[in-house]
Amino acid sequence: MSARTHILLGAPGSGKGTQAKRLVDELSLSHLSTGDILRDAVSKGTELGLRAKAIMASGKLVDDDTVNGLVFARLQDETQDVLFDGYPRTLQQAEALGNFLSSKGIGLGFVVNVDVPPEVLEARVVGRRTCSNNACGAIYHLESKPPKTEGVCDLCGSPLKHRADDTSEAFRSRMGEFNATFQPLLAFYSGGPNYRRVDGNRHPDQVFGSLVQLFREKA
Ligand SMILES: [Zn+2]
Numbered sequence: 095m096s097a098r099t100h101i102l103l104g105a106p107g108s109g110k111g112t113q114a115k116r117l118v119d120e121l122s123l124s125h126l127s128t129g130d131i132l133r134d135a136v137s138k139g140t141e142l143g144l145r146a147k148a149i150m151a152s153g154k155l156v157d158d159d160t161v162n163g164l165v166f167a168r169l170q171d172e173t174q175d176v177l178f179d180g181y182p183r184t185l186q187q188a189e190a191l192g193n194f195l196s197s198k199g200i201g202l203g204f205v206v207n208v209d210v211p212p213e214v215l216e217a218r219v220v221g222r223r224t225c226s227n228n229a230c231g232a233i234y235h236l237e238s239k240p241p242k243t244e245g246v247c248d249l250c251g252s253p254l255k256h257r258a259d260d261t262s263e264a265f266r267s268r269m270g271e272f273n274a275t276f277q278p279l280l281a282f283y284s285g286g287p288n289y290r291r292v293d294g295n296r297h298p299d300q301v302f303g304s305l306v307q308l309f310r311e312k313a
Contacts, residue, residue: 097174098176098202099175099176099201101203101204102117103205103208103283104208104294107218108215109210112298113298120306121177121306121309123175124174124176126168126177128165131164131168131181135168142160142163145160162187165181185275204290205288207280207283207284216262218235220265222234222235224257225249226254227252241254
């Protein structure tokens with residue numbers, strides 16, 4: 095059973111996933127993402143894994159109880175400190191995790207919110223250009239990473255495209271859905287003593303530096 099359980103929160107596009115990967119390497123944490131746990135349980139054919147597989151095959155989202163069960167089973171096997179990425183996703187999951195940790199006498203570690211203003215997230219998405227050659231798939235940004243020649247991929251010379259998912263309308267619709275679940279989750283954690291906000295609107299290396307410093311604050 096793990097010693098401490100940390101949680102990384104952030105909107106899609108906040109860079110949270112990339113930061114999580116760097117953090118687990120730097121601090122020797124165990125990286126637990128819901129997607130990985132699901133895939134692992136499905137491939138092992140555990141009872142919960144088979145249930146999750148059937149739900150996904152029907153095109154539905156795996157329900158909170160099944161996700162919680164999979165995560166708790168995985169936590170039982172962990173010996174290192176854990177960093178969650180993408181879990182808990184809902185208030186129900188957060189409450190269930192709290193109860194589970196209390197029942198095992200494990201402390202909740204840091205709950206860190208990689209905070210990026212919505213208008214910055216929108217600019218990141220709207221300025222994104224993707225290589226139209228699927229075999230290449232290079233990603234550019236009109237401001238932060240422009241191609242050498244406008245509209246042309248540096249790597250393979252194919253035209254760049256603006257994906258339908260990368261428009262303001264698509265972004266705002268996704269953010270609306272995300273916030274309906276995320277804001278109650280944030281409210282649940284943000285009053286607690288372990289909550290920390292990190293300014294995510296900086297160079298990824300600076301964000302990483304702040305995160306490392308924070309996690310080392312109380313090792
Ligand atoms: Zn390309």
